[in-house]
Structures are given as structure tokens and as C-alpha cells.
Amino acid sequence: MAVPGKKPYKQFSSSTLSMGSDEDLKVYCQPCDRDGLTLPAYGYCTNCSEHLCETCFRAHRRHTLSRHHNLLDKISMPPTLSTATQRQPDNFTNPCPKHNAEMVKFYCHDHKALLCSVCVTLEHTATPPCNVNYIPDISGKTINSNEYQDVLTELSDLAERSNKTLQDMKEMNVVSNKSLMETLTHIMKFRTKINERLDELERQVKEAAKVIQEDNIKIFKSVETVCRDVSKSLKSSSDAIKHFNASKEANDLFMELKHAEQMIKEYEQKVDKVSEFEVKEYNFEPNEAISNLLNKEMSLGTLKGRTLHPDLKYRRFSQMDIICMKRQDKDTCIITGMTLLTPDLLIITDYQNRAIKMVEISKKSVQARHNFDSDPWDVTSISQNEVAVTLPFNLTIQFLSVSRNKIKIKHTLKVDGECHGISFHKDKMVVSFCNPAKVQIMLINGTVIQTIQGEIIFKDPLYITTSDNCIFVSDLTMKTVTKLNWQSEVKGKYVCTANPHGLTMSDDGTVYVCYCDNNTIEEISEDFSKEQVVVKDIQNPQAVYWSAETCTLFTNSWDYTGEDNFIKLFKTSK
Structure with a gap:
């Protein structure tokens, strides 16, 4: 059927592909055109969206990369170049x-x-x-693509990280060098109290301090050089990307983006490497024996160092995945505890449905479960095939074996209170109790080694997380996170902005605390000196778990209607 105002296409001749006389529309080979040759089109490749001369058409059929492409002959091919395929x-x-x-x-x-x-x-x-x-x-x-925006963001983030690393190293070197200067002053004051027999020993210890100062300077200069070079290169790349994007030089922009992506990976390693340098703070400890009996001692004193740590490591979390828990139970799945057995197996306690569940992350589904006759609270992994669950209202800790598709009871441990939080570390369990309020360090057979209690310390301790050096306890009523050592001594207390619930610790000592009442997860440095919110707007996070192996933060999200009922995974590159 003819369309008003349009002329029907004419059949093409054998070589020229023309239509009409004054309105000739000749189509040429596009690959040859790029090499400066003007040859009439013989056919068309729908995969490449290109017209081809006879030579290119036959070569297209033979080449490994294009032999399976869909080719149209000169009768069937489009008579014009589509503006959508202009290169x-x-x-x-x-x-x-x-x-x-x-x-x-x-x-x-x-x-x-x-x-x-x-x-x-x-x-x-x-x-x-x-x-x-x-x-x-x-x-x-x-041009103005998501990739363009993402690369610029990564360049900016890495530049910020590099600058922060340099600033942290600068501040730590100031503290370290100041401490060394104070140490040298102390040495001189101590030296005035002793006789000339100690001149040589004094010289030796002062030289040791100066060597450390020189090492500090060398470390700082090395870090400064790397960080300044990184920042300069990142800025140059960022400027080039912005320029090519603004001028719409797509080829150069594309290649600059790809160069930038490679540079980001390379410079991440450089920044990570310089971040690993250790800087120590020093003080001088006089030798008491020398003070009392100088002629029998051979040392003026020792230089003791305490490793300084920079501010919280720069982490940017982004939601990686969610696992929907809707419609798997009669009631809303309220997760109050979680632990990871393997990178793909997450164990959760479902308080509302009185169950423990094994979630296979890759399949996003519950692979096994076990129901209790009481409400479970928290869970910790004993090994890759055994977990321990607290049942506060039964005053018990339940040990269970976990296989790929089955959860079975092993044995039960009776305790002397309403046990809530639990963490297992190197053959010891740390358990928190809300009634009476206390924390106990015990062996796996229930033998209590230490008990920490008192209204000044705890009122409602709900969760525990542990490491080689310390124990952290969140207290709902006191709105605190308390730091203990393994000798049951209180080493610090962090006052929270809201009621803290679940907490977990990363491999570098950073603590993550979730706040159910303001829908956030906060990152706190091990010494409580720094904090920052890393996850916002998550509905009622109750439990949280950090996987060092995959750099993933697991938490839950739920509401009373059951409409928001998920396990959420947040990923970070650091």
C-alpha cells in the first residue's frame, strides 16, 4: 500500500544503489569509508549495523568474530544509513x-x-x-552515562581516601615526634640525678630515640610522596574525563574512563600499602634499679612504643543484595541474632516464630530450620557445623549441629539467669544476662571463669561481640557500649545516641552497632574516639554481623505488618 507523500523504494542496480535522478541516495561500504575508500554497498550486517562492499561482505562471512552475524544481500538491505547507527x-x-x-x-x-x-x-x-x-x-x-558518573565518584572517593591517609599519617607523626621530644626531656631530667658513669648509656638511648625519629620522617616522606602523586594523577584523570565529556569527545572519554578504572585499582593498592605503615608513640620509663644501685645496672631505661591508629578507616557501604523473608512463616520473621558459618551459610534466630534458620545466601532461601518451645534470642558459631543459641526464658543455652539441609539438637546447658547475647571465641563463651544484669566468661561446658556485674556497669546487656583483645557489650537501658578485657576489667564506655541493639566487630577492631529506634547502623573505633553512621534508613535493624572474608555487613529489616521483612547485605571494598 502506498503512503501519501512518500515515494516507494526502487529496486537497486547491481553496483550503484541509487534511487531517482535528482534524489539519488547512494549507500557505500562503511568500513572502507573509514579507510578513505568509496565503494558501493553490496550487503548489510544487522549485528554491526553497517553496509559492506562485496569484499568486506565476503570477509565478514569468513572472520571468526563475524562469521555468525546476520547478513542481508543488496536487495534486502536498508537503502539508507540509519542515524541511530551513525558512529x-x-x-x-x-x-x-x-x-x-x-x-x-x-x-x-x-x-x-x-x-x-x-x-x-x-x-x-x-x-x-x-x-x-x-x-x-x-x-x-x-556521554553522561552511569559509568561516567561512577568512575568520577570512585576517583573522588579514592582521592579523598588518599588525602585522609596523608592527614592521618601527618597527625600521628606529630604525636609520635612530640612524645619522643618529651621522652628526651625526661631522659635529661633523669640524667641529672645520676653520675658521670652513665654518660655512655645516656648517649645510646638518645641515639635510639633519634633513629626512631629519622624512621618516622622517612615513613612520612614516603607516604607523602605516594599520596601526593596519587592525588595529582587522580585529579589529572578526573579533569581529563570531565573535559572529554564536556566536549563530547566520546572516544577519548571512553579510553580515559578505562584507563581511570585500571588506575583506580592500581592506586587503591598503593594507598592500602602506605596505610599499613606503623607509627608508634613513645615514653621513657626510668630503670628503678639504676636509681637505687647505679653501679650494678647496664641500662638507662627503655623506649616503649604504643602503635597509633588513624581515624576510622574510610568505608563506603552500598546495598549489595536482599533476601526476602516474607510469607515463609505465619508470623513476621523478627531476627534477633545472626552468625555466618561459611561465606554462603547464614544462621539466624527468629524470635517471633521461635525458630533457628539456615539461610543459603546464593539461593536466597531458608534451607533448614528448627523450632523451639521458647523464644530464641542470639546465636554464635562454635565451629563450621555447630552453633549455640540463647533461650532467655528457659534459662538455657542450646547447642545444635548444622548440616547442609538439617539442624539437630546436640545438648543443652542450663545457666543461672535470662541469657541474651552470646559470643564464642577461642574455647570460651561470653554471655550477657538481663535478669540479673551481668556478663559471664565461661567454658563451653558451663564452667564460669569470670563474672562482671553491678548497676553502674550494666542494667540491660543484650548483645556481645569479642576479639583477641577485648569484649564489647551493648546495654539497651543505659544506652552504652562497654569495652572489657578478658580479665573482666572495664576499659571504656561509649554513650550511644539511641538504644543500641546488635553489634559486631571487624578484623581491624571497628565495632558496628545497630539502632532499632532510629533505623541506622553506626561504626565506632575500638577506642571510642571516632564514630560515623554507615547505613541509614533501614527499618528496625535488630541484629548485625560482619564478614571479614567478603567485606560484607549483614543486618535485618522488618516492621510489625510484615511488609518490610528482609535480610540485607551491604558491601564495602575496604
Whole structure:
């Protein structure tokens, strides 16, 4: 049927592909056109969205990367170039690092690599072939793209991290050098009380202090050089990306983005490496024996160092995944405890449904469960196939064996109070009790080693987390997180902004606390000197668990209607 105002397409001749006389519409081979040749189109590739001359058409059928493409002959091919398939100009100027005479023109999605035509032929045509694109075919999509925004964000974040690392190292060096100066002053005051026999010993200890100062200076200069170079390179790359984006130079923008992505990975390692340098604070401890009997001692004193730590490590959490817990039970799934047995097996206590459940993360589903006759509260892993669960209203700790598809009771441990929080660490359990309010360190057989209690310390301790050096306890009523050592001594107390619930500790000593009443998770430094909110707007987080292996923070989200009923996973690169 003819369309008013439109002329029907004419059949193409054997070589020229024209329509009409004054309105000729000639279509030429696009690959040859890029090389400066004007040859009439013989066919069309729908995969590449290109018209091809007879030579290119036949080569297209034979080449490994294109032999399975859908080709149209000159009768069936489109008579015009679609504006949607117009390419960016291919004025390539970046030489291939492997083949200097060739320009980079292609991108391999499988290897995330920029390539020249020689690279494609030699390294990316195996069976099956790589997913390789000609850059002008795909570069147009990078203008103001999500990738453009993401790379700029990562560049900015890494630059911020680099600057923060430099600032932290600068501040710690000031403290360290100040402490060393005070130490030297103390040495001199102590030295005035003793006779000239100690001149040599004094010289030795002062030299030791100066050596440490020199090492501090060397470390700082090394860190300063790396961080300044990183910041300079990141700014240069960021400026280039913004320039290419603003000028819509898609090819250069695309390649700069890919260079930036590689540079981000490289510089992350550099910044991480310089962050690992240790700087210590020193004080001088006089030798009491020398003070009393100088002629029998051979040491003026010792320089003792305490490792300084920078502020909270820069972590940016983003939600990675959610596991829906709706409609798996009659009542809303209220998770009050969680622990990880393997990177893919999460064990949770469901207080509302009186159950313990094994969740397979990759399948996002409950693979096994066991129901109790009382409400469970918290859970800790004893081994990869055993967990312990607190049942506060039964005054018991229940031990269970866990397999791939089954949870079974092993044995029960009676305790002398309403046990809530529990954490297992190196053959010892730490358990919190709300009635009476106390914390106990005990062996797995129930033998109590230490008891910490008192109204000044605890009123409603709900959760526990442990490490080699310390124990942290959250107290709902007192709105505190208390730090203890394994000798049951209180080493610090953090006053929370809201009522703290579940808590967990990362491998570097950072503590994560969730607040059910203001829907946040807070990150606190081990010495309570720094804090920051890392997760916001999560509905009633009750339990939290940190996986050092995958750098993932697990928590729950729920409401009383059951509409919001999830396990949520938050990922960080640090």
C-alpha cells in the first residue's frame, strides 16, 4: 500500500544503489569509508549495523568474530544509513602499548582491555571468541552515562581516601615526634640525678630515640610522596574525563574512563600499602634499679612504643543484595541474632516464630530450620557445623549441629539467669544476662571463669561481640557500649545516641552497632574516639554481623505488618 507523500523504494542496480535522478541516495561500504575508500554497498550486517562492499561482505562471512552475524544481500538491505547507527568519528590517536604502529580501536568486554587490530587478531579470536567491539560503535553511550558518573565518584572517593591517609599519617607523626621530644626531656631530667658513669648509656638511648625519629620522617616522606602523586594523577584523570565529556569527545572519554578504572585499582593498592605503615608513640620509663644501685645496672631505661591508629578507616557501604523473608512463616520473621558459618551459610534466630534458620545466601532461601518451645534470642558459631543459641526464658543455652539441609539438637546447658547475647571465641563463651544484669566468661561446658556485674556497669546487656583483645557489650537501658578485657576489667564506655541493639566487630577492631529506634547502623573505633553512621534508613535493624572474608555487613529489616521483612547485605571494598 502506498503512503501519501512518500515515494516507494526502487529496486537497486547491481553496483550503484541509487534511487531517482535528482534524489539519488547512494549507500557505500562503511568500513572502507573509514579507510578513505568509496565503494558501493553490496550487503548489510544487522549485528554491526553497517553496509559492506562485496569484499568486506565476503570477509565478514569468513572472520571468526563475524562469521555468525546476520547478513542481508543488496536487495534486502536498508537503502539508507540509519542515524541511530551513525558512529563517532574514528580519529584514533592512542597508540597500542604492545604494537606501537597500531592505534587502539577496539575494546574487549571479557578482558576489559583496550586493543588494536593486531591485539584482536592475535589474542582475542580463540574459540569461543571474545566479545570485542569497535570503539565508535559503543563509545557514544558513555556521554553522561552511569559509568561516567561512577568512575568520577570512585576517583573522588579514592582521592579523598588518599588525602585522609596523608592527614592521618601527618597527625600521628606529630604525636609520635612530640612524645619522643618529651621522652628526651625526661631522659635529661633523669640524667641529672645520676653520675658521670652513665654518660655512655645516656648517649645510646638518645641515639635510639633519634633513629626512631629519622624512621618516622622517612615513613612520612614516603607516604607523602605516594599520596601526593596519587592525588595529582587522580585529579589529572578526573579533569581529563570531565573535559572529554564536556566536549563530547566520546572516544577519548571512553579510553580515559578505562584507563581511570585500571588506575583506580592500581592506586587503591598503593594507598592500602602506605596505610599499613606503623607509627608508634613513645615514653621513657626510668630503670628503678639504676636509681637505687647505679653501679650494678647496664641500662638507662627503655623506649616503649604504643602503635597509633588513624581515624576510622574510610568505608563506603552500598546495598549489595536482599533476601526476602516474607510469607515463609505465619508470623513476621523478627531476627534477633545472626552468625555466618561459611561465606554462603547464614544462621539466624527468629524470635517471633521461635525458630533457628539456615539461610543459603546464593539461593536466597531458608534451607533448614528448627523450632523451639521458647523464644530464641542470639546465636554464635562454635565451629563450621555447630552453633549455640540463647533461650532467655528457659534459662538455657542450646547447642545444635548444622548440616547442609538439617539442624539437630546436640545438648543443652542450663545457666543461672535470662541469657541474651552470646559470643564464642577461642574455647570460651561470653554471655550477657538481663535478669540479673551481668556478663559471664565461661567454658563451653558451663564452667564460669569470670563474672562482671553491678548497676553502674550494666542494667540491660543484650548483645556481645569479642576479639583477641577485648569484649564489647551493648546495654539497651543505659544506652552504652562497654569495652572489657578478658580479665573482666572495664576499659571504656561509649554513650550511644539511641538504644543500641546488635553489634559486631571487624578484623581491624571497628565495632558496628545497630539502632532499632532510629533505623541506622553506626561504626565506632575500638577506642571510642571516632564514630560515623554507615547505613541509614533501614527499618528496625535488630541484629548485625560482619564478614571479614567478603567485606560484607549483614543486618535485618522488618516492621510489625510484615511488609518490610528482609535480610540485607551491604558491601564495602575496604
